[in-house]
Amino acid sequence: MTQRKRLSNSQTPSQSKRRSDSLEEDDGDMPFTQPSSSQVQRGMEKFTNSQVDQKVAEVLQYILVKDQKKIPVRRADLVRNILKDYRNVYPEIIRRVVQTLDQVFGFKLVEIDTKNHLYILINKLELSEATAPLNAPSNPKMGLLFVILSVIFMKRGVVKESLIWNTLKKLRVDPGEKHALFGDVKKLVTDEFVRQRYLEFVRVPHTEPIEYEFRWGQRAEVEVSKAKILEFMGQVSD
Amino acid sequence: MARQLGDSHRRFLQSMMSISVMDEQEARALYQHCCDVHKAQCAPDKLDDFIDTINAKLQPMFMQIRKGMSEDNGFQYYVLVNMAETDVTRMSSDYADNELELFRKTIDLIVSSENGKVCSTDVLNIADTLTTKKLKKSEAEQVLNRLVQDKWINEKRGEFSLSTRCIIEMEPYIRRMYEDQVKVCHICHNIALQCQICDSPTCGIKIHNPCVARYFKGRVEPHCPSCDQFWPHEIPEFRRPRSQSRR
Numbered sequence: 001m002t003q004r005k006r007l008s009n010s011q012t013p014s015q016s017k018r019r020s021d022s023l024e025e026d027d028g029d030m031p032f033t034q035p036s037s038s039q040v041q042r043g044m045e046k047f048t049n050s051q052v053d054q055k056v057a058e059v060l061q062y063i064l065v066k067d068q069k070k071i072p073v074r075r076a077d078l079v080r081n082i083l084k085d086y087r088n089v090y091p092e093i094i095r096r097v098v099q100t101l102d103q104v105f106g107f108k109l110v111e112i113d114t115k116n117h118l119y120i121l122i123n124k125l126e127l128s129e130a131t132a133p134l135n136a137p138s139n140p141k142m143g144l145l146f147v148i149l150s151v152i153f154m155k156r157g158v159v160k161e162s163l164i165w166n167t168l169k170k171l172r173v174d175p176g177e178k179h180a181l182f183g184d185v186k187k188l189v190t191d192e193f194v195r196q197r198y199l200e201f202v203r204v205p206h207t208e209p210i211e212y213e214f215r216w217g218q219r220a221e222v223e224v225s226k227a228k229i230l231e232f233m234g235q236v237s238d
Numbered sequence: 239m240a241r242q243l244g245d246s247h248r249r250f251l252q253s254m255m256s257i258s259v260m261d262e263q264e265a266r267a268l269y270q271h272c273c274d275v276h277k278a279q280c281a282p283d284k285l286d287d288f289i290d291t292i293n294a295k296l297q298p299m300f301m302q303i304r305k306g307m308s309e310d311n312g313f314q315y316y317v318l319v320n321m322a323e324t325d326v327t328r329m330s331s332d333y334a335d336n337e338l339e340l341f342r343k344t345i346d347l348i349v350s351s352e353n354g355k356v357c358s359t360d361v362l363n364i365a366d367t368l369t370t371k372k373l374k375k376s377e378a379e380q381v382l383n384r385l386v387q388d389k390w391i392n393e394k395r396g397e398f399s400l401s402t403r404c405i406i407e408m409e410p411y412i413r414r415m416y417e418d419q420v421k422v423c424h425i426c427h428n429i430a431l432q433c434q435i436c437d438s439p440t441c442g443i444k445i446h447n448p449c450v451a452r453y454f455k456g457r458v459e460p461h462c463p464s465c466d467q468f469w470p471h472e473i474p475e476f477r478r479p480r481s482q483s484r485r
Contacts, residue, residue, distance in 0.1 A: 057300045057322055065331050068255065104295045105255075106248030125249050 032079045035088045043088035055086050056096045063097065063109070067121040070196035070219070075117035112197065112218040120197065122222050140181050141188065144173065145198055148189065149224060150233050152214055161201070161212045164189070193217070241291045246272040246280075251292055254303060254318045259389055259403040262314045289316070306406035309354065309399075309432040310392075312448025312476040317406040324410050332388065336370040337381045343368075344382075344391070345408070348400055349416045354431030355397040358382065400431060424464060425449040434471045441465035451476045 035043065044052070062082050066073045079087055086093060101107040107121040151167050152159045165175050168189075173179055175186040182188050190212075193199040197219035204211040216224075249272040254260070260268065266285055273280035289303050296302055300322035305314055320328055326338050326345075333341070343364050347356040358379075365378035373381065382398065385391045390404045405412070412420055412429055423430040424443040433444040443464045445453065451474045454460040460469035 053298060054300075054322070057298070060299055061320060061322070064255065069331075100299060104243060104248070104292075104299070105251060106245060107252075123252070125245055125252065 032076060032087065032090075035090060037091075039088050040091050043086070044092060047086070047089070052086075052089065052093065055083070055089075056093050056100070058082050059093055059097050060100060063101070063119070063121065064105075067107075070120075070198075072112060072118040072120050072197060072219075075119065110222055112222065120219055120222070144168075144182065144188070145193060145220075146224075146229070146232050147171065147236075148193075148199065148214065149216060149220055150229050150236075152216055153226070153229050154233075157215060159214045160204075161214060164214055241294075243291065243295055244276060244278055246276040246278040247288065247292050249275065250288070251296075251303075251318075254316070259315055259317045259401075259406075261308075262316070265316045304406050306402060306409075307426065307428065307446070307448060308402040309405070309430070309446055309448070310402070312446075312451065312478075315402045315406065317403050319407050321410075324414065326408070326411065328407070329388075329390070333381070333384075334371075336368050336373055339368050339370045340365065340373060340378060340381055341385060341390070344385075344398065345400065345412070345415075348398070348431060349412065349420055351431075352435070354433070355399045357397050358393075361398065405429060405431070423449055425453055434469075436462045436465065436467065437470050438462065438465050438467045441467065447474050448476050450474060 047055075059078065059082055062078060063073050079090065083090055083093070098109050101109055101121065102124070106124045108124050109119055110122050111117065111119050147167065148164055151164060155163070168175060168185065173182065173185055175189070177185075179185050189199065190201045194201050194217065197217040199217045199220065200215040201212055202215070204213050250268055253268055253272075262285075266282065269285050269288055270280055270282075272278075286305075289305075293302050300320065302319050302321055304317050304319050306317065307313070308315055326341055329338060329341070340361070344356060344361050347360055347364075348354060361382060362375045362378050365373040365375055382391070382393075386393050386398075389401050391398045392401050400408075409429060421430045421433060421435075421444045422428070423433060423446045425445050426449050428446075430444045430446050433446050434450050436443045441462060441464050443462065450469075450471070453463065454469065454473045460473060461467065462469050
């Protein structure tokens with residue numbers, strides 16, 4: 001099970017000491033190191049309140065927009081593209097962003113990849129029946145995803161791709177054909193769901209011909225409760 | 239108005255974020271649902287207070303849920319707006335620079351038109367005059383389709399107009415870019431792209447079609463509210479949705 005670390009600045013000063021990140025940045029930028037609390041202090045004195053407020057709003061927008069598309073937020077991108085000169089006050093800005101996400105939007109910022117510092121938003125509010133239809137366009141996709149997650153769950157977390165395709169075919173969703181609702185089913189399952197971190201689609205080593213297997217992705221681990229899957233499976237098998 | 243946010247407010251806000259625009263009936267239904275789910279108090283005529291509470295918390299983030307009237311049907315619509323962006327750059331995560339330039343030019347054509355519409359051929363013709371990077375006509379057509387899908391423009395019989403969502407979100411941009419040029423409704427004082435215009439050459443005031451319907455309702459002989467000349471245009475009739483509040 002992947003470690004879920006809550007991004008916050010609630011660490012004690014000795015813990016938030018500068019630690020060098022093993023983050024590889026391919027454009028030659030200096031890797032981002034967490035500023036010390038005294039650096040943050042000095043940094044805050046450099047900017048006016050309204051400048052910092054503006055930056056907090058920008059970071060919030062950035063995260064919300066990325067999350068709408070279910071793309072994880074990469075800390076390096078956030079620092080390079082949005083924070084820029086404000087890197088030294090990053091902890092303070094993030095603290096306020098996390099607070100706003102929590103209190104105003106009902107979201108929790110969660111680090112799903114501690115090595116590359118990738119973050120997603122998870123919903124603190126339970127998905128309700130009636131709000132789902134309002135998001136109708138994405139709803140059928142979620143139904144399909146749930147089917148796949150259930151199958152993987154039943155098979156204890158790993159499943160050969162052939163089993164998934166066969167299951168879908170039985171539901172008249174053929175990966176080989178263009179589906180009226182889902183379009184290119186194979187692309188939806190192996191590309192879109194994977195990019196959104198709902199599924200993992202990995203090659204099985206030493207197989208000839210090449211075989212792939214499906215697992216739950218990091219976002220599914222965090223967003224989808226096992227209880228919901230069991231409930232879903234119960235509904236389907238009635 | 240220092241009311242605290244509850245989960246019902248948060249759920250409402252989250253839904254607004256994923257839908258981006260909703261009419262008053264949908265907003266009411268959502269409000270009811272959010273209150274039901276979280277067992278909060280829900281008085282039907284308190285929707286705007288509910289939204290004001292959310293807006294108070296959104297303001298420090300330069301965001302607001304704004305309300306505006308559709309030029310097509312006169313209904314009120316709610317839109318979540320990012321106030322920090324005053325240009326089409328708010329769309330820059332979804333559209334390339336040249337696509338945004340095409341959109342800006344489309345807005346140009348619509349604002350300077352008399353009827354608030356532009357036909358698709360006119361837009362496609364400017365596709366190869368773009369200064370950023372030219373678009374082929376087929377590519378420009380794709381961009382227009384996406385703009386329609388993303389609810390920025392409406393298409394009807396080959397003509398494009400700005401959607402209600404677009405007008406509400408881009409209002410500061412339009413007012414700033416087209417300060418002298420943009421038409422304004424004499425009755426509600428909002429931007430008027432699709433509207434009726436007084437015939438009198440010394441007057442020329444503009445009124446939205448739904449505003450005309452409301453203002454001249456029941457009058458036997460309509461006269462221009464500004465110059466008193468006979469108002470020569472057909473007075474449209476708009477169906478009012480159930481329980482639409484007057485605000």
